[in-house]
Amino acid sequence: AVRTALGATRARIITQLFVESLVLSLVATSIGLVLADQVARRLPSWIGEELPYGLDIGIGLRSISIALALGAVCAVTAGVLPALKATGPAIQRTLQSTAAGATVRFGAFTTLLIVVEVAISMGFLAMGVVVTRTVLQHTTDEAELPLDRFVTARFRTVWADPTAAEADAYEETFWTQVAANHEELKQRLQAEPSIGRVAMGQSLPGLGHPARSVEIEGDVSRSNEGRRVAQAWVDLEFFEDLGHPILDGRGFGSGDVPEARTAHRPAVIVNTSFVEQVLGGGSAVGRRIRYLVGQDQVPGEWHEIVGVVGSLAMNVSNPARDAGVYHPLGPDEYHPMRFIVEVGEDPASFVPRLTSIARDIDPDAIIQEPQALSEFVAANQLQNRLVSLLVVSLSLIGTLVAAAGLYALMSFTVSQRTREIGIRTALGARPMNVLSTIAGRAALQLGAGLLLGSAFGTWLLREIAAEDIDIMAVSIPAVLAAVGAAVVLMVTAACLAPIRRGLRIQPTEALREG
Numbered sequence: 001a002v003r004t005a006l007g008a009t010r011a012r013i014i015t016q017l018f019v020e021s022l023v024l025s026l027v028a029t030s031i032g033l034v035l036a037d038q039v040a041r042r043l044p045s046w047i048g049e050e051l052p053y054g055l056d057i058g059i060g061l062r063s064i065s066i067a068l069a070l071g072a073v074c075a076v077t078a079g080v081l082p083a084l085k086a087t088g089p090a091i092q093r094t095l096q097s098t099a100a101g102a103t104v105r106f107g108a109f110t111t112l113l114i115v116v117e118v119a120i121s122m123g124f125l126a127m128g129v130v131v132t133r134t135v136l137q138h139t140t141d142e143a144e145l146p147l148d149r150f151v152t153a154r155f156r157t158v159w160a161d162p163t164a165a166e167a168d169a170y171e172e173t174f175w176t177q178v179a180a181n182h183e184e185l186k187q188r189l190q191a192e193p194s195i196g197r198v199a200m201g202q203s204l205p206g207l208g209h210p211a212r213s214v215e216i217e218g219d220v221s222r223s224n225e226g227r228r229v230a231q232a233w234v235d236l237e238f239f240e241d242l243g244h245p246i247l248d249g250r251g252f253g254s255g256d257v258p259e260a261r262t263a264h265r266p267a268v269i270v271n272t273s274f275v276e277q278v279l280g281g282g283s284a285v286g287r288r289i290r291y292l293v294g295q296d297q298v299p300g301e302w303h304e305i306v307g308v309v310g311s312l313a314m315n316v317s318n319p320a321r322d323a324g325v326y327h328p329l330g331p332d333e334y335h336p337m338r339f340i341v342e343v344g345e346d347p348a349s350f351v352p353r354l355t356s357i358a359r360d361i362d363p364d365a366i367i368q369e370p371q372a373l374s375e376f377v378a379a380n381q382l383q384n385r386l387v388s389l390l391v392v393s394l395s396l397i398g399t400l401v402a403a404a405g406l407y408a409l410m411s412f413t414v415s416q417r418t419r420e421i422g423i424r425t426a427l428g429a430r431p432m433n434v435l436s437t438i439a440g441r442a443a444l445q446l447g448a449g450l451l452l453g454s455a456f457g458t459w460l461l462r463e464i465a466a467e468d469i470d471i472m473a474v475s476i477p478a479v480l481a482a483v484g485a486a487v488v489l490m491v492t493a494a495c496l497a498p499i500r501r502g503l504r505i506q507p508t509e510a511l512r513e514g
Contacts, residue, residue, distance in 0.1 A: 004087065014083040021079025022072070029071035033059060043386075057386075111445055114405040118449025118487065121398030123456035126483045128392035130461060147206045147313065147377060149196075151347040153370035155358055156336035157181055179330070181362050182337050188357050189341055194350075196342030199241040201234035201329060204340050205312040206377040209324065214278065215299060217288040227278055230314040230324035238326070239269075239309055247272065249285035249307035252328040256306075265328060269307040271314065273322040284308050289325070336366070340373055347372040399487055402449065403494035406442045410498040413438055414505075421505045431503055438502040439495065446491055453487075454480050 003013060037059040157178050162170035182200060189198045203209045209230035216227075235241070236252045246269070256267040268289070275284045284305045291300045303325075314324035343350040351370045358367050369376065414421070421434055461476050 001086075010087045013087055014080060017083040018075060018079040022075040025071040025075040025078070026068070029067050033064060033067055036063075110405075110409070111441075114402060114409065114445045115449045115452060117398060117402035117405060118446060118491075119452035119456050121395055121402050122450060122453030122480075122483055122487050123460050124391065125395035125399060125487070126457040126479050127460050127464060128388065128395045129479055129483060130464070131388040131391055148372070148374040149344060149347060150340045150342050150373035151350050151354060151371065152204065152207075152338060152340045152373045152376055153351075153354055153358070154336040154338045154368040155181065155185060156366040156368060157362060158364045158366065178335055178337075181365065184361050185339065185358060188361065189339070189354070192353075192357075194343060196344070197242050198339065198341050199235065199238050200337050200339045201232060201238055202338065203230075203232040203234075203314075204338055204373075205314070206373055207338075209314050213292040213297065214289045214325070215292055216279065217290075217302065228321075229274060229278060230322075231327065232314065232324060233327045233329040236328055236330070242312075244309055244312065246307045246309055248283070249305070251307055256328040257330045264301050266302065266304045267306045267328060268303045269309055269326040270305050271309055271311055271322065271324045271326075273311060273314075274324060275308060277321065277323045336368060348375070399490055400494075402487075403491045406446065406491055407494045407498065409445075410438055410442050410495050410502075413441070414498050414502040418505055421502060425505065434503055434505075435499065438499055442495065446488070450484050450487065454484065457483065 004010070040057045040059060043057065157174070159174060160170070186198055186200060189195055209232055211228045211230050214227050214229050234252075236254065236257065239246060239251055249269075252267065252269065256265055258265060270278075270284055275281065279287065285307065287305050288302045289305065290302045292298065293300050309326070311322055312324075313322075315322045341347075341350070341354065348371065351372075355367050355370055358365055417437065421437060424437070425434065457480050458476055461479065
């Protein structure tokens with residue numbers, strides 16, 4: 001206001017404030033990029049494991065460009081927008097009020113920003129706590145197979161590009177060849193003297209399984225919400241090949257796979273977790289289920305349960321939610337097909353032999369991800385841990401940003417109201433009255449953020465619990481209470497300095513400063 005009164009143009013003032021903000025933003029962005037690069041370089045040594053194949057967390061040109069662009073946006077938000085407001089039509093009134101000793105206050109936008117920061121950080125921090133708790137209790141103890149004795153790989157037959165006239169005939173020949181390759185590989189592996197069990201399917205024990213919601217025929221007493229079950233498509237002889245007995249009912253037979261690959265096949269086998277967690281116990285054979293598809297949860301066709309088997313590690317992340325459904329799969333109905341082979345104490349040493357046998361069957365075949373099954377599971381678990389670490393880190397950063405906003409608010413309040421606080425202290429105001437002057441508005445913002453964050457966190461936890469079978473069942477109020485307490489402690493710790501500074505203001509010092 002003073003510079004404007006002395007003849008400075010509005011553009012000059014806005015430019016100066018923008019340049020100041022831009023310099024600060026670029027310095028912060030550069031420091032952030034250096035820290036991110038160091039974390040990316042050191043992360044494998046910190047976690048004691050190599051990162052999963054194909055996972056690149058390095059800092060490249062794209063990352064640097066995005067960071068610099070965001071830094072520029074921050075400079076505009078923090079420098080240009082406040083400058084436009086400060087140099088607006090009301091600048092003369094601002095000059096008069098400043099001369100009269102009036103204080104400058106944060107506006108509604110700043111208040112809303114802090115409330116939203118607290119709410120978002122609380123919601124995502126609650127999600128991070130649940131995800132971290134889930135991935136830290138990864139286990140394969142519930143599996144009825146020794147996963148550390150198996151090797152796995154995917155076998156892919158190469159598809160040539162036929163001409164349009166040859167397409168139909170080639171497709172039929174291709175799938176016949178796929179089925180022959182799968183069967184021959186299975187038989188060759190079973191003939192190896194050092195080999196135990198061999199099985200094939202689309203999703204195998206210890207590996208990730210897709211999940212969908214199910215509806216039980218005739219069950220109107222329970223809600224479908226949260227009935228997410230894992231799915232697996234397996235070879236007709238899958239359970240027999242693994243020596244995994246059918247506990248009730250029957251296994252799959254050739255009649256369960258129609259000639260047309262797209263035809264509906266009603267027969268399914270469920271595991272004991274499905275019987276306990278979804279059906280609530282009792283006999284499962286003969287009951288019918290159907291999947292709910294899409295956002296609108298449109299019911300699909302009915303499937304009849306023909307058998308029940310034990311646990312085969314359909315959810316190693318959370319055995320408490322291991323409910324799963326198996327569908328029959330013909331040898332020419334999935335491509336590439338995944339195999340698991342029991343080879344003994346050192347499965348990794350059999351990988352070259354597995355590759356050699358597959359190449360002997362089809363020299364052009366592509367062998368994907370040949371490795372010990374336990375290593376494959378560990379790599380997936382490591383990736384889950386990295387994701388949980390990222391969620392928690394970003395949530396903590398959001399909480400720190402919210403705390404920084406409240407710290408700035410209270411520091412600004414103390415600096416602007418030093419004279420007022422001194423006079424009130426001289427007139428006998430108690431420390432609690434002074435504290436309410438300093439922290440009253442911040443406390444209201446924090447409270448509003450916690451209430452909004454509780455609602456956001458409740459919705460978020462319910463959504464991920466319903467959509468992801470890997471999330472542990474938790475008490476949402478307990479998680480939100482713990483996270484809310486942590487947020488309050490962090491924010492309070494950040495605001496102790498301005499509170500102490502305000503409470504130590506002496507009347508004589510304040511009057512002399514004023």
